[in-house]
Amino acid sequence: QAQLEESGGGVVQPGRSLRLSCAASGFTFSDHAMHWVRQAPGKGLEWVALITYDGNNDFYADSVKGRFTISRGNSKNTLFLQMNSLRPEDTAVYYCAKDEARGAAGGAFDIWGQGTLVTVSS
Amino acid sequence: QSALTQPASVSGSPGQSITISCTGTSGDVGSYQLVSWYQQHPGKAPKLIIYGDNKRPSGVASRFSGSKSGNTASLTISGLQAEDEAHYYCCSYAGSVNWLFGGGTEVTV
Numbered sequence: 001q002a003q004l005e006e007s008g009g010g011v012v013q014p015g016r017s018l019r020l021s022c023a024a025s026g027f028t029f030s031d032h033a034m035h036w037v038r039q040a041p042g043k044g045l046e047w048v049a050l051i052t053y054d055g056n057n058d059f060y061a062d063s064v065k066g067r068f069t070i071s072r073g074n075s076k077n078t079l080f081l082q083m084n085s086l087r088p089e090d091t092a093v094y095y096c097a098k099d100e101a102r103g104a105a106g107g108a109f110d111i112w113g114q115g116t117l118v119t120v121s122s
Numbered sequence: 123q124s125a126l127t128q129p130a131s132v133s134g135s136p137g138q139s140i141t142i143s144c145t146g147t148s149g150d151v152g153s154y155q156l157v158s159w160y161q162q163h164p165g166k167a168p169k170l171i172i173y174g175d176n177k178r179p180s181g182v183a184s185r186f187s188g189s190k191s192g193n194t195a196s197l198t199i200s201g202l203q204a205e206d207e208a209h210y211y212c213c214s215y216a217g218s219v220n221w222l223f224g225g226g227t228e229v230t231v
Contacts, residue, residue: 035221037168044125044211044223044224044225044226045160045168045211045213045223045226046223047213047220047221047222047223050219059219059220061220095167095168100170100173100179105219106156106173107154107156107158107173107174107215107221108156108158108170108173108174108213109158109160109168109170109213110170110173110179112167112168112169113167114166114167115167
């Protein structure tokens with residue numbers, strides 16, 4: 001069955017960088033847009049970024065634009081999130097999520113990873 | 123853009139029906155047939171239970187149903203069960219390649 005597994009979280013100082021990875025299996029990774037969604041401790045969900053199925057286009061929430069970069073390696077079924085200039089308010093569990101539509105993003109996230117915790121603190 | 127508005131909590135007895143509302147604007151909920159709903163148990167990842175306003179993924183119990191009227195979407199759980207106790211989040215495509223979530227509703231059975 002379709003699965004996603006994140007890695008790369010940890011504790012990092014404000015202003016530093018961190019790179020998250022998400023390994024996909026059980027579905028044709030290159031057919032689907034992929035997203036990152038985050039959840040601050042005890043808070044709700046926030047959409048972070050989208051990359052199209054072919055990796056040619058990427059889009060971001062205003063809160064991370066210019067600091068985060070989403071990318072993918074379709075040959076290795078892996079999604080990435082490069083996070084630069086991290087702030088305390090970026091502290092959250094970061095989930096990768098598969099878009100339910102094939103091709104263009106369809107508006108729903110049908111498969112989620114278990115999440116990886118990023119803590120930004122001095 | 124502001125988050126979608128959901129009630130903080132809803133409760134019901136086993137077997138009853140409950141409805142969770144999700145209010146947005148004409149720029150998000152009211153513009154696209156792209157409202158989805160997610161169930162999240164403590165310490166777990168969210169799970170998709172409704173997409174495209176009212177479509178249910180395979181494997182999701184038929185007691186979960188979605189609807190929409192104007193700028194307000196709703197999730198109804200019929201025949202409430204103990205395992206339905208969780209947080210529920212609505213989400214809508216908001217145009218310009220952006221998605222908005224609601225603040226979440228805690229359901230107590």
